[in-house]
Amino acid sequence: MSEVIVITSGKGGVGKTTTTANIGTGLASIDSTKKVVLIDTDIGLRNLDLVLGLENRIVYDIVDIVQGNCKIRQALIRDKKNENLFLLPAAQTKDKSSVSEAQMQDLIKNLREEFDYIIIDCPAGIEQGFKNAIAGAEKAIVVTTPEIGPVRDADRIIGLLEANGLAQPKLIINRVKQNLIKQGDMMEIIDILEILAVDLLGVVPEDESIVASTNRGEPAVLDQNSRAGQAYRNIVNRMVGANIPLMDLEEKNSIWKKFKDFINK
Amino acid sequence: MNFCIDEKIQNNAYLYEKTVRSGQSLYFSGNVIVLGDVNSGAIVEAEGNIIIAGKLSGIVHAGINGNSEAIVYAKEFTPAQVRIANLIVRKDDSDNSYANYPEYAMISKDQIIIKKYI
Numbered sequence: 133m134s135e136v137i138v139i140t141s142g143k144g145g146v147g148k149t150t151t152t153a154n155i156g157t158g159l160a161s162i163d164s165t166k167k168v169v170l171i172d173t174d175i176g177l178r179n180l181d182l183v184l185g186l187e188n189r190i191v192y193d194i195v196d197i198v199q200g201n202c203k204i205r206q207a208l209i210r211d212k213k214n215e216n217l218f219l220l221p222a223a224q225t226k227d228k229s230s231v232s233e234a235q236m237q238d239l240i241k242n243l244r245e246e247f248d249y250i251i252i253d254c255p256a257g258i259e260q261g262f263k264n265a266i267a268g269a270e271k272a273i274v275v276t277t278p279e280i281g282p283v284r285d286a287d288r289i290i291g292l293l294e295a296n297g298l299a300q301p302k303l304i305i306n307r308v309k310q311n312l313i314k315q316g317d318m319m320e321i322i323d324i325l326e327i328l329a330v331d332l333l334g335v336v337p338e339d340e341s342i343v344a345s346t347n348r349g350e351p352a353v354l355d356q357n358s359r360a361g362q363a364y365r366n367i368v369n370r371m372v373g374a375n376i377p378l379m380d381l382e383e384k385n386s387i388w389k390k391f392k393d394f395i396n397k
Numbered sequence: 398m399n400f401c402i403d404e405k406i407q408n409n410a411y412l413y414e415k416t417v418r419s420g421q422s423l424y425f426s427g428n429v430i431v432l433g434d435v436n437s438g439a440i441v442e443a444e445g446n447i448i449i450a451g452k453l454s455g456i457v458h459a460g461i462n463g464n465s466e467a468i469v470y471a472k473e474f475t476p477a478q479v480r481i482a483n484l485i486v487r488k489d490d491s492d493n494s495y496a497n498y499p500e501y502a503m504i505s506k507d508q509i510i511i512k513k514y515i
Contacts, residue, residue: 176420178438187437188477188487212490224438225422 136240136250138269138298142285144256146277147306147336149174150346152253153183154353154361155273158368159249160217161354166248169208169218171240173265174255175230178222185212185349186219195223198235204242213354218247228260233267240268258292266293272301273333278308278319287328302333304367309338310381334367336360337381409445416451417441424461437477443467456480465504470514474500484509 139152149172156170172180175195181187192207197220204220211217220243223230243250254265266272272293276286286303293301305324312318325332339360345352352361353368359379366376409427417423417431419438429443434451441447442458446468449457453471458480460467465482478487479502486502486509499514 185490188490191478191485224420225440 134244134248134250135271136244136252136269137271137273138252138254138266139273139275140254140262140265140289140293141256141275141282142258142289143276143282146275146282148256148275149179149183149253150342150351151273151275151304151306151336151364152180152251153351154364155368155371156217156249156251157184157211157214157351158353158364159251159371160211160214162368162372164214164216167216167218167246168214168249168251169220169243169247171220171243171250171252172222173231173236173252173261175222175261176224176227177255178224180253181209181219181221182349183346183351184219186221187349190221193221193223194239195226195230197239198231204239228255228264231264233263236264236267258288262292266296266298269298272298273304274301274328274330275304275306276324276328277306278313278321278324280319283319283324283327290328290330301330303328303330304334304336305332306336307338308335308381332378333370334363335378335381336363336367337379411443417455419455435471435476446470459502468501468503470499470501472499473497474502474511479509479511481509486511 139148141148152170156168160168172178181190186209189209192202196202197204197207208218208220240250252265252269255261274286274289276282290301305321309318313320321335337359339358341358342352342360345355352358353364355361363379366379369376410430411425412430413423414432416433417435417439419436422440423429424442426444428445429441429447431449435441435449435453435455437454439455442461444462447457447459449471452473453476456478457469457476459469460482463482467481469479478485481504484504500511501514502509502511
């Protein structure tokens with residue numbers, strides 16, 4: 133029985149594509165018997181191929197499939213490291229109206245026969261691209277950052293998801309800066325949960341190493357030293373049913389902080 | 398095989414005077430000359446040859462109707478993929494080096510080869 137999960141946010145730039153790449157890579161690497169496909173539905177502004185480092189391998193894309201130019205199998209690109217992870221790229225030179233909701237549903241029905249996890253990377257916005265992305269999904273993950281704009285957009289998205297039969301989406305709060313929260317300059321996790329009233333799937337700390345790993349095309353989830361990577365590993369484990377507490381978001385204690393703590397005792 | 402690129406540029410050419418940006422595509426039934434760059438995410442397709450005066454980072458497809466005599470030239474040659482007729486090559490993932498001289502791609506013995514342009 134395959135799971136079809138859409139990753140969405142409303143707001144752009146909060147980390148949907150990074151989250152998709154990390155969750156997909158994580159799911160594929162914890163259980164090599166499960167086949168995972170990541171679908172980029174951001175037609176015209178595709179990025180998922182870059183984050184996975186697969187850009188040079190794209191010959192056919194999702195628009196070629198729905199237009200009948202190629203078979204599904206021809207458009208799927210196998211990941212460099214994980215044999216059981218595949219990417220279905222978006223087209224870059226077309227626009228969102230090149231695919232309809234019915235065509236998406238049909239495509240996902242076909243992918244279900246082969247894949248255990250189908251993860252859909254949704255474009256920003258609430259227009260046709262969003263409608264396509266959620267058309268074939270049965271679960272949703274909403275990504276937000278602890279800022280008022282993204283949280284309001286996440287609220288709007290949760291409303292739209294519920295109206296389209298995707299009740300109880302899960303929430304990922306990305307790019308959390310614990311030091312700003314402590315100073316009272318960033319929204320508290322608990323405040324966000326109060327506004328959005330959905331289950332929290334995970335909290336990902338701001339991590340500079342994710343910039344480097346994204347630019348290299350190697351998802352941080354594989355990097356044992358990355359804090360964001362650890363957060364994504366926790367999220368993936370929760371998705372497969374493990375009960376893992378939220379990670380400690382405190383910056384690793386520096387000598388200076390230990391010294392201050394000592395003085396304050 | 399020895400040839401001069403000038404011979405290959407016939408009258409039937411489309412001159413594009415700007416940079417082809419991500420998401421844009423060019424198609425022409427003859428030769429295409431791009432005076433700018435071809436950026437990552439852009440695609441240039443031609444039934445004839447493709448000449449790029451700037452940097453090639455995107456995808457090019459020369460001889461798209463099966464003309465295996467077609468060539469692709471760029472001043473800076475770092476494409477994601479080069480397709481000529483029905484053949485395709487892609488950049489090696491580990492190869493981040495690029496030459497600081499012009500190069501061109503052509504078909505030789507049923508495969509695409511990339512050579513230094515004098």
